[in-house]
Amino acid sequence: MFEKLETLPPDPILGLATAFREDPSPAKVDLSVGVYRNRSGLTPLMEAVLSAERDLIAQQSTKSYLPPAGAPAFREEIFRLVLGDAAAGLRARSAVIQAPGGCGALRLGAELVHRASPGATVLLGDPTWPNHGPLLTGGGLTLARHPYYDASRHTVDLQPMLDALERTPAGTLVLLQASCHNPTGADPDEAQWRAILEVVARRSLVPFFDIAYQGLGDDLDRDAFAIREATRHVPEVIVAVSCSKSFGLYRERTGALLVVGDDAAHARAIESQANKAARAMYSMPPGHGALIAERILGDATLAATWRKELAGMAARLRSLREAFVAAVHAARPDVDIGWLARQRGMFSLLGLPAEAVRELRERHHVYMGLDSRVNIAGLSEDNVGRVAELVAPHLQ
Numbered sequence: 001m002f003e004k005l006e007t008l009p010p011d012p013i014l015g016l017a018t019a020f021r022e023d024p025s026p027a028k029v030d031l032s033v034g035v036y037r038n039r040s041g042l043t044p045l046m047e048a049v050l051s052a053e054r055d056l057i058a059q060q061s062t063k064s065y066l067p068p069a070g071a072p073a074f075r076e077e078i079f080r081l082v083l084g085d086a087a088a089g090l091r092a093r094s095a096v097i098q099a100p101g102g103c104g105a106l107r108l109g110a111e112l113v114h115r116a117s118p119g120a121t122v123l124l125g126d127p128t129w130p131n132h133g134p135l136l137t138g139g140g141l142t143l144a145r146h147p148y149y150d151a152s153r154h155t156v157d158l159q160p161m162l163d164a165l166e167r168t169p170a171g172t173l174v175l176l177q178a179s180c181h182n183p184t185g186a187d188p189d190e191a192q193w194r195a196i197l198e199v200v201a202r203r204s205l206v207p208f209f210d211i212a213y214q215g216l217g218d219d220l221d222r223d224a225f226a227i228r229e230a231t232r233h234v235p236e237v238i239v240a241v242s243c244s245k246s247f248g249l250y251r252e253r254t255g256a257l258l259v260v261g262d263d264a265a266h267a268r269a270i271e272s273q274a275n276k277a278a279r280a281m282y283s284m285p286p287g288h289g290a291l292i293a294e295r296i297l298g299d300a301t302l303a304a305t306w307r308k309e310l311a312g313m314a315a316r317l318r319s320l321r322e323a324f325v326a327a328v329h330a331a332r333p334d335v336d337i338g339w340l341a342r343q344r345g346m347f348s349l350l351g352l353p354a355e356a357v358r359e360l361r362e363r364h365h366v367y368m369g370l371d372s373r374v375n376i377a378g379l380s381e382d383n384v385g386r387v388a389e390l391v392a393p394h395l396q
Helices: 012-022 047-059 072-093 101-116 132-138 158-166 190-202 222-230 264-281 288-298 300-331 338-342 354-364 384-394
Strands: 094-100 121-126 142-147 173-177 206-211 237-242 254-260 347-349 373-375
Touching: 047 288, 047 300, 072 094, 072 222, 072 237, 072 254, 072 264, 072 288, 094 101, 094 264, 101 132, 101 206, 101 237, 101 254, 101 264, 121 132, 121 158, 132 142, 142 158, 158 190, 190 222, 206 222, 222 237, 254 264, 254 288, 288 300, 300 338, 300 384, 354 384
Parallel strands: 121 142, 121 173, 173 206, 206 237
Antiparallel strands: 094 254, 237 254, 347 373
């Protein structure tokens, strides 16, 4: 049966993680895999998560399946977290389905759209997270591209993006990252988001948001601005939500698909179809992470602790960006990378040639994607100066 299968090359990002683990150098630095790290290079357990998990373990009396759509309280809390003050007015015409992480939510969303419109097209920004394409095409969607990033100015390439949306047929989905854009770190500001959503609404396009870093950019509300604004202008909005980064629940695979429909009847149909699609893929969602997240969001004390921790993580990312910019300036006063401090979240593209990226890895044990995407959280107060000195000669 399997004799014709060929061995595939490692995933570009996960392969780097393997190479990093096998590198014996004490000076190695991992700027590749997208996980938050503290000064010690560890991905920490948040105190709010630890407290909620202890209570969960002490009080739970069963490991039976969750309902097909997921833990009810988790679904309601995530809905309110993403939509804020608008949540109450939208709930009657919305469906929320728990999923195995943000990836599961993206795939489930694609499966749902494919049921409604087989072979529908989804427009992806250039560039975007590499796994967006496989997840969405795996669910039956067809891919197209629109400009997103001006690499020469390190900003959102707004007008070409708007022009592309203007030419896009009605009914096309547009995959939009709500905040902390992966891989560029460049987000539209509020005025730019309004311009994008005005075209989306006028052209009858369907926004499909990926919100994986809520709270790690500016704050929980501003990072969800685009989604909340979209619900004011278009009748249908799809959102894939991840709890991996915001709660540090990476291995628990905790997420949700949130869909705002035209009316309550549409919402019921959407939820029933999504449940059937989920049943055919993974049957029931995992419970542990969702039950932790619902405890945190549903308890005022735990929620306050979590929000404070999350704000501290976001502040540290901004501080590391500023420290890297200052260290590069000290090494290369002729190079201005102030744009990196203006970007948000965990990622940025340094704009290095591939040969420089290979040299940094092979000679200096500094690991990043071949496109020079770096995870800012892989920097630390202890290594940022060294990394800046190594990177600076290759910057333009």
